[in-house]
Amino acid sequence: EVQxxxxxxxxxxxxxxxxxxxxxxxxxxxxxxxxWVRQAPGKGLEWVGRIKSKSDGGTTDYAxxxxxxxxxxxxxxxxxxxxxxxxxxTEDTAIYYCTTDDYYDSSGYHPGWVYWGQGTLxxxxx
Amino acid sequence: xxxxxxxxxxSPVTLGQPASISCRSSQSLVHRDGNTYxxxxxxxxxxxxxxxxxxxxxxxxxxxxxxxxxxxxTDFTLQISRVEAEDVGVYYCMQSTQFPWTFGQxxxxxxx
Numbered sequence: 001e002v003q004x005x006x007x008x009x010x011x012x013x014x015x016x017x018x019x020x021x022x023x024x025x026x027x028x029x030x031x032x033x034x035x036w037v038r039q040a041p042g043k044g045l046e047w048v049g050r051i052k053s054k055s056d057g058g059t060t061d062y063a064x065x066x067x068x069x070x071x072x073x074x075x076x077x078x079x080x081x082x083x084x085x086x087x088x089x090t091e092d093t094a095i096y097y098c099t100t101d102d103y104y105d106s107s108g109y110h111p112g113w114v115y116w117g118q119g120t121l122x123x124x125x126x
Numbered sequence: 127x128x129x130x131x132x133x134x135x136x137s138p139v140t141l142g143q144p145a146s147i148s149c150r151s152s153q154s155l156v157h158r159d160g161n162t163y164x165x166x167x168x169x170x171x172x173x174x175x176x177x178x179x180x181x182x183x184x185x186x187x188x189x190x191x192x193x194x195x196x197x198x199x200t201d202f203t204l205q206i207s208r209v210e211a212e213d214v215g216v217y218y219c220m221q222s223t224q225f226p227w228t229f230g231q232x233x234x235x236x237x238x
Contacts (some may be wrong), residue, residue, distance in 0.1 A: 014181075018160075035227070036188075037175075044216075044218065044229060044230075044231055044232045045169075045175065045218055045220070045229045045232075046229065047220075047226055047227040047228065047229070061225050061226075063226045064127075064194035064226065084235075092164070097174055099174075099175075100170065101221050101222070102156055102163055110207075111177065111181070111184070112165070112180075112222055113165055113175065113177040113180070113220070114168060114177050114186065116174035116176070117174065118174060119174055
């Protein structure tokens with residue numbers, strides 16, 4: 001069974017930092033391209049950033065509101081995805097989900113947005 | 127950024143009746159590889175999103191066949207042939223053709 005389990009959310013003051021994690025099981029994590037998506041309370045979905053597999057370069061892309069402040073990384077030996085969030089703002093308050101992104105490998109196309117974690121709540125408030 | 131505009135934003139429907147949601151993108155979603163990376167997601171209350179449709183019209187494994195997707199270029203539609211109680215939730219269109227990936231505002235489907 002595929003599982004994505006986020007952890008590390010919590011309350012942080014504006015300007016502070018926090019790292020959330022996403023531990024995967026049940027699929028070949030090392031091949032997957034992964035994204036972070038967030039959802040502010042009562043609001044819609046917002047894409048945050050993506051990381052490719054290491055075999056595809058491990059490069060990252062970010063949405064403009066978080067670029068330069070957030071960094072996503074992965075440790076394939078631990079099947080874990082990370083999101084380091086720095087210089088946090090009140091508008092970063094949201095549930096943060098990790099999910100699989102679209103990618104191609106030797107077995108073909110893998111549609112994104114198939115597997116999601118339950119999310120971890122990050123609250124930025126003084 | 128590509129703007130995704132959904133209509134309607136709210137859709138009260140009668141059980142057993144059809145429902146339709148439209149999504150328009152501000153520019154073509156055809157990727158240089160010839161594919162259109164357009165998806166529909168469902169989010170039930172208190173749950174993470176769930177993939178329904180990918181690449182415009184491909185129903186993901188396990189998704190009931192009452193859900194269907196259509197469209198091309200900049201105009202797309204999700205149809206539910208006969209709404210069931212479990213279909214209540216918010217439906218999002220999204221594109222992953224051009225960075226940044228973007229979502230529609232969401233359409234709330236509720237039972238009349």
